[in-house]
Every structure is written in C-alpha cells, then in structure tokens.
Amino acid sequence: MPSPSAPDFSPEFTSELAELLAWRRDVRHFRKEPIGEDRVAELLAVAQLAPSVGNSQPWRFVRVRSAALRETLAGHADTEKAAAAAAMPDAERRSKYAALKLHGIREAPEVIAVFCDDATTTGFGLGAATMPETRAYSVVLAIHTLWLAARARGLGLGWVSIVEPGFVTDLLDVPASWRFIALLCLGHPLEPDVIPELERRGWQPRLDGSSNVSER
Amino acid sequence: MPSPSAPDFSPEFTSELAELLAWRRDVRHFRKEPIGEDRVAELLAVAQLAPSVGNSQPWRFVRVRSAALRETLAGHADTEKAAAAAAMPDAERRSKYAALKLHGIREAPEVIAVFCDDATTTGFGLGAATMPETRAYSVVLAIHTLWLAARARGLGLGWVSIVEPGFVTDLLDVPASWRFIALLCLGHPLEPDVIPELERRGWQPRLDGSSNVSER
Numbered sequence: 001m002p003s004p005s006a007p008d009f010s011p012e013f014t015s016e017l018a019e020l021l022a023w024r025r026d027v028r029h030f031r032k033e034p035i036g037e038d039r040v041a042e043l044l045a046v047a048q049l050a051p052s053v054g055n056s057q058p059w060r061f062v063r064v065r066s067a068a069l070r071e072t073l074a075g076h077a078d079t080e081k082a083a084a085a086a087a088m089p090d091a092e093r094r095s096k097y098a099a100l101k102l103h104g105i106r107e108a109p110e111v112i113a114v115f116c117d118d119a120t121t122t123g124f125g126l127g128a129a130t131m132p133e134t135r136a137y138s139v140v141l142a143i144h145t146l147w148l149a150a151r152a153r154g155l156g157l158g159w160v161s162i163v164e165p166g167f168v169t170d171l172l173d174v175p176a177s178w179r180f181i182a183l184l185c186l187g188h189p190l191e192p193d194v195i196p197e198l199e200r201r202g203w204q205p206r207l208d209g210s211s212n213v214s215e216r
Numbered sequence: 217m218p219s220p221s222a223p224d225f226s227p228e229f230t231s232e233l234a235e236l237l238a239w240r241r242d243v244r245h246f247r248k249e250p251i252g253e254d255r256v257a258e259l260l261a262v263a264q265l266a267p268s269v270g271n272s273q274p275w276r277f278v279r280v281r282s283a284a285l286r287e288t289l290a291g292h293a294d295t296e297k298a299a300a301a302a303a304m305p306d307a308e309r310r311s312k313y314a315a316l317k318l319h320g321i322r323e324a325p326e327v328i329a330v331f332c333d334d335a336t337t338t339g340f341g342l343g344a345a346t347m348p349e350t351r352a353y354s355v356v357l358a359i360h361t362l363w364l365a366a367r368a369r370g371l372g373l374g375w376v377s378i379v380e381p382g383f384v385t386d387l388l389d390v391p392a393s394w395r396f397i398a399l400l401c402l403g404h405p406l407e408p409d410v411i412p413e414l415e416r417r418g419w420q421p422r423l424d425g426s427s428n429v430s431e432r
Binding site: 002003004006007008009013014016017018019020021022023024026041044045046048049050051053054055056057059060061062063064065066069080083084087093097100102113122123124125126127128129130131133134136137140141144145147148149151152153154159161162163164165172173181182192193194196198199203204205206207209210212213214215216 | 220265361378425432
C-alpha cells in the first residue's frame with residue numbers, strides 16, 4: 001500500500017535511484033535458479049503501476065511455461081541472429097556480432113512475452129486518436145517498470161528483439177488484436193556489471209549525452 | 217559516478233521505489249516557478265542511462281524555449297482535443313472529456329519534444345533488423361527514466377499525445393529522419409496525488425492486474 005500523503009524523496013533515495021539506473025543492464029547470462037512464484041506475481045503487479053495513455057493499461061503478459069515453446073523461441077532467435085549476421089557486409093563487424101550472446105532464452109528461469117492489446121476499449125481511446133502508437137509505448141513503460149523493480153531485487157532482465165513479431169504471435173496463439181512488443185528473459189544475473197555488455201565487447205560505447213539535446 | 221561494485225539494494229530502497237512508482241503521475245497542473253538549468257541538464261543526462269536497442273541511443277530531446285512555439289503547440293493540442301471530443305458519440309462521455317485538462321503546455325516551466333532518430337547508425341542496427349520499432353521503444357524508455365528521476369526530485373511530468381506528429385515535426389523543424397515520440401511538460405506539480413487524475417475524474421479506473429497475465 002502506498003503512503004497516504006505525497007512522499008518527499010530524500011537525496012539518499014535519489015542517489016540510490018541513480019545507482020539503480022546506472023546498474024540496470026540488459027542481461028543475457030543467467031543463473032538457472034528459479035525466481036519463485038510470489039516474486040513473479042509481485043513483479044508483474046508492480047509493472048502495472050506504469051503510466052498508460054488514457055489509463056488504457058493495454059499490457060498483456062504471457063508467461064512461457066512450456067519447455068517446447070521456450071526451445072522453439074530460442075531456436076527462432078538463433079536463426080534470426082544468423083540471418084542478421086549474414087546480411088552484414090563488414091567481415092570484422094560480422095565476426096564481432098557472431099561472438100555476442102544476444103539472449104538467455106534457454107537458461108533464464110522465466111521467459112515472458114509481452115503484447116499490446118490495440119483493440120482495448122479501456123481508457124475510451126483518450127490520447128490515442130492522434131497517436132495510436134502510444135498504446136504500444138505504454139506497454140514499453142510497463143516493461144521498464146518491471147526491469148527496474150527486478151533489478152532492485154537483485155534480478156536481471158534481458159529484452160530480446162531478434163525475433164519476428166508474427167512468428168511469436170502465431171506460436172503463442174494470442175488474440176489477433178495483440179501486437180507483439182518484447183520477449184523478456186528474467187532471472188538472477190550471472191555477473192552484474194555497470195558497463196553495458198555491448199560496450200564491454202566493443203560493439204557500441206555510450207555517446208556524450210549532451211549531443212542529443214537541442215533547443216528551439 | 218556509480219559505485220564500482222554491484223550494489224545490493226536494501227528492502228527499504230525497494231519499498232521506496234514502489235512508493236515512487238505508485239506516486240508517479242501524469243501531471244497537467246503545474247506551478248509556474250522555474251526548474252533551474254542545472255536540474256534540467258542533470259535530468260536529461262540521467263534519462264540517457266536508459267537501455268536502448270543495440271545501445272543505439274536514438275533519443276533526441278528538443279527543449280522548446282520560444283514562447284511563440286510553445287503557444288502554437290498549446291493551441292494545436294486544444295484543437296486536437298476539441299476534434300476528439302466532437303468525434304465522441306456518447307454525450308455524457310463527451311462532456312466528461314471536455315472537462316478534463318489534458319496538458320499543461322502553457323504553464324509548465326519546461327516543455328520538451330522528444331524524437332527518435334530512425335536513421336542513426338549508432339549501434340550498427342543490432343536488434344533493429346527484425347523490429348525497427350524497438351528504436352522508438354528505446355526513446356520511450358528514456359522518457360520513463362526522465363519521468364522517475366523527475367518525480368524523485370519532487371518534479372512532475374506530463375506526456376501530451378493529443379498532437380499530430382507531423383505538425384510538431386514541421387513546427388520544430390527537425391531532421392527528416394526524426395520520428396516524433398512525445399511532447400513533455402515538466403515542472404513542480406500543483407497538487408500531488410496517488411490516484412491517477414483520469415481515475416479521480418471518473419474516466420478510467422485501474423484494472424485488476426492479474427487479468428493481464430496469462431500462461432502458455
């Protein structure tokens with residue numbers, strides 16, 4: 001239950017939040033130990049504190065419990081990774097790419113596919129008339145909430161996007177109005193690090209953030 | 217600077233994070249006092265700790281400093297709100313909608329338009345071949361990071377989506393490859409509340425979150 005009056009967050013909390021943001025990683029290396037059903041339920045409840053356009057709450061979480069479905073998803077991601085590698089003209093970049101681990105679908109104790117119900121009537125369409133894509137964006141906000149809540153509990157999350165949305169939608173047999181947003185792996189990270197894995201492995205460093213800000 | 221070794225977040229922090237998530241609101245009522253340049257710069261730097269596909273960091277923040285541009289944006293949002301109201305068949309819902317305040321573009325001390333550079337080569341396309349929309353999703357993650365960092369500092373953020381993306385893009389004269397994601401109002405909230413404004417005003421309550429979770 002939240003506190004009944006508006007909290008003043010302390011400078012210590014703000015600084016610990018900055019630590020959380022700095023240490024949140026996209027995790028692909030997991031230990032196999034399970035998370036526990038209570039914790040999964042708690043995280044999926046916290047995720048739904050996210051904002052959504054018109055309070056439409058269009059997020060739909062599908063926990064992949066079947067070992068066969070999980071293996072099909074892992075094989076599909078591997079195939080898509082190989083296809084992306086083959087399309088890279090630069091040999092050095094291609095071999096760097098091939099060496100990257102891009103998902104932990106086989107090892108993570110929890111695999112969750114996340115969808116957006118584009119046909120939901122919740123929220124009565126408020127805010128989505130000019131920008132229907134804000135429904136999908138709302139789902140992304142819930143995923144980020146889940147990510148931070150997980151990391152605060154010592155858990156890591158990996159967002160896998162090297163999958164074909166149509167493939168996942170068909171495989172998991174969800175309603176036709178559900179748009180695939182993300183495949184998530186959740187579990188205890190093997191080795192936490194403050195530097196993104198893609199930076200450590202020489203793929204792409206952080207930019208100077210000030211170059212991304214301009215004025216009008 | 218983040219701590220050099222992986223932090224263990226305390227149960228107190230986790231519970232304060234839950235407070236932050238519960239008390240984060242979409243804010244449309246602002247006090248006029250300014251935020252301070254240092255704080256704006258700090259928030260825009262923290263926002264860029266967000267994850268992004270292939271570490272592509274495609275977020276582009278445009279601070280709207282011109283009073284004329286701000287008024288044009290406010291007038292445009294008002295026009296779009298009126299058009300959405302006119303399209304509502306149900307009279308009761310239409311009058312409820314008309315009574316809602318949907319943006320604080322005129323009062324907020326800071327107005328920021330956020331774009332996604334779909335043509336960025338940063339990140340070398342990793343993860344975006346199968347799902348190019350993950351670039352826009354990365355920008356949404358940065359907006360949410362900004363949102364939480366602002367709320368932790370007692371500031372409120374409002375995401376305005378009742379605007380036509382093409383209108384904002386033309387008005388702010390950004391590069392052709394920039395996709396409009398959000399118009400943000402940032403400032404001191406007039407009256408913090410734990411209940412979303414759309415719920416307080418009888419538009420749309422929260423759902424029972426468990427109905428959004430299924431298994432396969």
